[in-house]
Amino acid sequence: MNDETKNAPRASARLPRGLSDRGPAEIAATERMLAEIRQSYELYGFEAVETPFIEFTDALGKFLPDLDRPNEGVFSFRDEDESWLSLRYDLTAPLARYVAENFDKLPKPYRSYRAGTVFRNEKPGPGRFRQFMQFDADTVGAASIAADAEMCMMAADTLEQLGIPRGGYVIKVNNRKVLDGVLEAIGLGGEANAGRRLTVLRAIDKLDRLGVHGVRQLLGPGRKDESGDFTKGAGLDASQAEFVVGLIDPEKNAEDHVASIDIRLADSRIGQEGRAELEQIAELIAKAGYDDGRIRIDPSVVRGLEYYTGPVFEADLTFEVPGEDGKPIRFGSVGGGGRYDGLVGRFRGENVPATGFSIGVSRLYAALKAVGSPIVSAKPEPGPVVVLALDKDQLPRYQSFVAALRAENIRAELYLGQSGMNAQLKYADKRGSICAVIQGSNEREKGEVAIRDLVLGAELAASTKDRADYLELRAKAQFAVPEAVLVAAVREVLDRHSS
Amino acid sequence: MNDETKNAPRASARLPRGLSDRGPAEIAATERMLAEIRQSYELYGFEAVETPFIEFTDALGKFLPDLDRPNEGVFSFRDEDESWLSLRYDLTAPLARYVAENFDKLPKPYRSYRAGTVFRNEKPGPGRFRQFMQFDADTVGAASIAADAEMCMMAADTLEQLGIPRGGYVIKVNNRKVLDGVLEAIGLGGEANAGRRLTVLRAIDKLDRLGVHGVRQLLGPGRKDESGDFTKGAGLDASQAEFVVGLIDPEKNAEDHVASIDIRLADSRIGQEGRAELEQIAELIAKAGYDDGRIRIDPSVVRGLEYYTGPVFEADLTFEVPGEDGKPIRFGSVGGGGRYDGLVGRFRGENVPATGFSIGVSRLYAALKAVGSPIVSAKPEPGPVVVLALDKDQLPRYQSFVAALRAENIRAELYLGQSGMNAQLKYADKRGSICAVIQGSNEREKGEVAIRDLVLGAELAASTKDRADYLELRAKAQFAVPEAVLVAAVREVLDRHSS
Numbered sequence: 001m002n003d004e005t006k007n008a009p010r011a012s013a014r015l016p017r018g019l020s021d022r023g024p025a026e027i028a029a030t031e032r033m034l035a036e037i038r039q040s041y042e043l044y045g046f047e048a049v050e051t052p053f054i055e056f057t058d059a060l061g062k063f064l065p066d067l068d069r070p071n072e073g074v075f076s077f078r079d080e081d082e083s084w085l086s087l088r089y090d091l092t093a094p095l096a097r098y099v100a101e102n103f104d105k106l107p108k109p110y111r112s113y114r115a116g117t118v119f120r121n122e123k124p125g126p127g128r129f130r131q132f133m134q135f136d137a138d139t140v141g142a143a144s145i146a147a148d149a150e151m152c153m154m155a156a157d158t159l160e161q162l163g164i165p166r167g168g169y170v171i172k173v174n175n176r177k178v179l180d181g182v183l184e185a186i187g188l189g190g191e192a193n194a195g196r197r198l199t200v201l202r203a204i205d206k207l208d209r210l211g212v213h214g215v216r217q218l219l220g221p222g223r224k225d226e227s228g229d230f231t232k233g234a235g236l237d238a239s240q241a242e243f244v245v246g247l248i249d250p251e252k253n254a255e256d257h258v259a260s261i262d263i264r265l266a267d268s269r270i271g272q273e274g275r276a277e278l279e280q281i282a283e284l285i286a287k288a289g290y291d292d293g294r295i296r297i298d299p300s301v302v303r304g305l306e307y308y309t310g311p312v313f314e315a316d317l318t319f320e321v322p323g324e325d326g327k328p329i330r331f332g333s334v335g336g337g338g339r340y341d342g343l344v345g346r347f348r349g350e351n352v353p354a355t356g357f358s359i360g361v362s363r364l365y366a367a368l369k370a371v372g373s374p375i376v377s378a379k380p381e382p383g384p385v386v387v388l389a390l391d392k393d394q395l396p397r398y399q400s401f402v403a404a405l406r407a408e409n410i411r412a413e414l415y416l417g418q419s420g421m422n423a424q425l426k427y428a429d430k431r432g433s434i435c436a437v438i439q440g441s442n443e444r445e446k447g448e449v450a451i452r453d454l455v456l457g458a459e460l461a462a463s464t465k466d467r468a469d470y471l472e473l474r475a476k477a478q479f480a481v482p483e484a485v486l487v488a489a490v491r492e493v494l495d496r497h498s499s
Numbered sequence: 500m501n502d503e504t505k506n507a508p509r510a511s512a513r514l515p516r517g518l519s520d521r522g523p524a525e526i527a528a529t530e531r532m533l534a535e536i537r538q539s540y541e542l543y544g545f546e547a548v549e550t551p552f553i554e555f556t557d558a559l560g561k562f563l564p565d566l567d568r569p570n571e572g573v574f575s576f577r578d579e580d581e582s583w584l585s586l587r588y589d590l591t592a593p594l595a596r597y598v599a600e601n602f603d604k605l606p607k608p609y610r611s612y613r614a615g616t617v618f619r620n621e622k623p624g625p626g627r628f629r630q631f632m633q634f635d636a637d638t639v640g641a642a643s644i645a646a647d648a649e650m651c652m653m654a655a656d657t658l659e660q661l662g663i664p665r666g667g668y669v670i671k672v673n674n675r676k677v678l679d680g681v682l683e684a685i686g687l688g689g690e691a692n693a694g695r696r697l698t699v700l701r702a703i704d705k706l707d708r709l710g711v712h713g714v715r716q717l718l719g720p721g722r723k724d725e726s727g728d729f730t731k732g733a734g735l736d737a738s739q740a741e742f743v744v745g746l747i748d749p750e751k752n753a754e755d756h757v758a759s760i761d762i763r764l765a766d767s768r769i770g771q772e773g774r775a776e777l778e779q780i781a782e783l784i785a786k787a788g789y790d791d792g793r794i795r796i797d798p799s800v801v802r803g804l805e806y807y808t809g810p811v812f813e814a815d816l817t818f819e820v821p822g823e824d825g826k827p828i829r830f831g832s833v834g835g836g837g838r839y840d841g842l843v844g845r846f847r848g849e850n851v852p853a854t855g856f857s858i859g860v861s862r863l864y865a866a867l868k869a870v871g872s873p874i875v876s877a878k879p880e881p882g883p884v885v886v887l888a889l890d891k892d893q894l895p896r897y898q899s900f901v902a903a904l905r906a907e908n909i910r911a912e913l914y915l916g917q918s919g920m921n922a923q924l925k926y927a928d929k930r931g932s933i934c935a936v937i938q939g940s941n942e943r944e945k946g947e948v949a950i951r952d953l954v955l956g957a958e959l960a961a962s963t964k965d966r967a968d969y970l971e972l973r974a975k976a977q978f979a980v981p982e983a984v985l986v987a988a989v990r991e992v993l994d995r996h997s998s
Contacts (some may be wrong), residue, residue, distance in 0.1 A: 013599035045883030045912030100512035287895035384544030396786030413544030
């Protein structure tokens with residue numbers, strides 16, 4: 001496109017894996033989603049705060065799930081003074097740093113929300129990205145289980161606000177203290193067993209996908225998947241594994257689960273604390289009427305992040321979508337959260353109670369597309385009015401047409417390429433424009449401009465001359481007007497096609 | 500705030516230098532700014548596109564100004580397969596990658612805009628951050644100087660749209676080809692002199708700050724600043740330096756500058772190309788009426804980025820603000836851009852004409868604060884209605900009050916901390932709330948709630964009992980209503996203070 005000779009390219013035009021570009025439709029749809037979530041969070045009294053993308057590595061800590069090697073999962077680099085910096089992997093760890101840094105001046109409880117991009121240095125896969133967006137709300141400084149119950153109710157309200165119908169989702173609630181009691185009861189308490197505890201939790205977390213049999217294998221010696229890959233298990237014996245399985249039945253209702261904890265974890269202080277919290281949250285949810293299927297206790301919910309200390313929640317979409325192999329699968333998780341009383345304490349030396357909920361914006365965007373939510377499916381804005389540039393020495397005049405349209409708040413542009421009239425009209429079609437403005441020397445000499453209705457023009461091109469209203473259509477598809485009424489004529493054409 | 504004993508903190512709650520958090524007022528103001536800029540760019544027919552934060556290092560190239568060491572200025576890290584990745588340092592280099600990657604399917608010219616955070620691994624200073632936001636528009640595939648003229652006019656329109664009054668800014672235009680002609684004329688042409696050319700351009704770029712004398716020093720042996728630090732110069736002799744200085748006079752008008760180029764660069768092909776482009780852009784701007792001080796030719800404009808190949812522009816705010824030493828200084832640059840015909844060509848082996856403009860959102864935010872633009876100075880939204888939690892066993896009932904308010908789209912929250920009534924009211928004040936809802940056992944037994952007007956309450960507290968309307972004020976500042984009319988009573992209080 002230039003007079004220079006063609007050379008070998010010096011760089012390759014591609015993105016690193018797990019990253020992607022976004023076009024206008026996805027950007028506009030995401031903006032609408034974010035506006036709805038923001039409105040819902042604000043209605044609950046949360047206020048905006050934002051932290052930067054980069055933090056000191058040790059301020060973020062290492063709480064990511066599914067990491068076999070240390071330092072994996074996070075993009076890190078050294079600052080000039082050799083200290084380690086990282087891109088944030090979630091919005092909770094940076095919030096904990098923010099609250100600790102501004103502790104004395106913040107109202108307590110401190111209720112805040114933020115949307116932001118986070119980064120995971122993981123192996124990317126289908127639907128699994130290394131950069132994605134989350135939208136979090138957190139209440140810091142509230143030990144009350146009512147704060148956790150509120151997170152669950154807000155999650156439900158927000159999903160409905162976004163167009164997920166009631167019955168199309170469920171907010172599942174569990175408690176890490178119950179799981180801690182289970183682990184203690186099978187002899188996995190104490191610092192020395194931290195690694196094995198994590199392996200057990202990860203096994204439970206796979207119940208949804210692998211079923212009870214698969215989880216039993218992962219609790220025991222290990223499991224070979226369809227591809228032949230072997231995942232080493234937690235090494236529990238059969239009775240230990242059975243004990244765990246008995247306390248993570250996702251179908252068990254809240255009362256039965258509580259009763260079962262009372263029997264099996266009768267001697268566990270932490271287990272009984274968890275039971276009491278489960279009972280409280282179930283009561284608050286029932287009294288608020290959210291026990292109609294919107295929110296329910298699910299003993300199998302774990303949530304991967306290591307920093308949770310009490311209630312944990314997961315927002316699951318229950319409708320089915322075609323899976324990778326074409327078979328229908330449940331859409332699954334679009335968000336989650338829980339209580340993290342120790343996270344702010346890392347900076348302060350004393351724990352600060354805190355709970356939060358995070359929506360996976362990119363996952364939810366895919367879900368809203370699947371249910372045809374109008375928020376993401378609105379038809380795109382039409383393109384701008386294109387003023388053709390037929391005579392290069394008339395650019396200032398064409399530019400004045402464009403300026404007149406813009407002054408009346410009509411999106412408009414001058415064609416700025418080098419091509420001829422047909423290519424310019426094709427360009428306008430490609431932009432999704434409704435109207436083009438044309439002035440060749442004929443029109444100019446008469447002080448006129450031709451207004452072309454590109455929608456009717458396309459219709460005309462597809463029709464035949466036998467058509468009864470052919471002449472009428474042709475007259476409407478392109479007509480000449482005096483320059484002075486350019487704006488009114490363009491608006492007439494735009495109004496024809498506005499809905 | 501928890502029953503655990505206090506321990507030594509395990510991490511330090513602070514941000515790396517050059518990074519900062521943002522509170523609700525700044526976030527809301529920035530959103531309003533971005534909306535105005537977006538509207539202005541869309542009116543000009545640009546459409547949204549976004550690229551990720553991370554790119555292959557070699558896709559971004561090295562075009563940053565003021566870098567004495569290679570690789571400085573950019574945050575980089577290795578991917579698992581050992582390839583180098585970087586955080587983007589601007590939005591233009593990633594756009595060039597995007598256009599090259601999607602070249603065949605994009606309309607041409609391709610007109611797009613994007614707002615996004617960029618990162619510079621530089622020494623931070625006052626007002627100089629390592630993470631900041633830019634808002635760019637670019638036209639790729641248009642060789643016409645009309646595309647550059649349009650960028651300048653859009654920059655002017657956008658600043659006015661944002662509340663910078665006409666006369667409070669100027670868009671300065673120059674041409675890199677003229678500067679290239681100057682460099683060639685003093686014998687600095689060719690690959691071997693690339694480093695010295697850059698030193699000369701950097702010296703010119705400092706004309707605004709250092710004046711002609713300072714620039715002469717930097718063109719010659721070098722310059723010692725007030726602190727005694729010595730900056731090595733370009734090593735030009737006196738006649739070379741004089742030749743340069745004669746062609747960068749910022750006060751010279753377009754005609755005189757063009758005449759002077761015609762004489763001094765009569766034999767320079769590139770210089771004459773630059774002159775022709777300057778004449779064209781001046782004509783387009785004059786015919787569109789923007790030569791009334793909104794846009795003008797300024798022979799001293801350089802723009803730091805190395806990839807510019809033709810017209811360059813800079814948006815300067817001309818009003819004065821107090822400088823670091825208290826003395827008034829011109830606010831200076833809030834954006835800039837130019838033609839970068841080679842940037843897409845790095846990926847395609849043939850040049851693709853392109854031009855763009857970038858607004859420094861964070862700089863402009865500071866400027867809008869300085870001129871008191873309503874876009875950034877709007878008073879903050881009031882806080883949510885706070886329902887006090889006086890009896891812990893009544894949480895579900897309090898929760899139902901909150902739910903009733905939210906159902907009528909009134910921002911509301913339940914107080915979730917552990918403190919008593921006075922502290923709860925103080926919390927509501929700290930949140931900027933207008934109204935609190937109170938129900939102790941007295942009110943509950945009567946089936947009532949007390950509605951407290953926190954604005955009148957503060958007025959009451961500051962007044963004396965002698966005040967004629969004291970009793971009336973007290974009755975309005977807190978009153979009891981039946982639970983059934985809670986929402987109407989709250990709305991009445993909110994309406995009192997809405998403006």
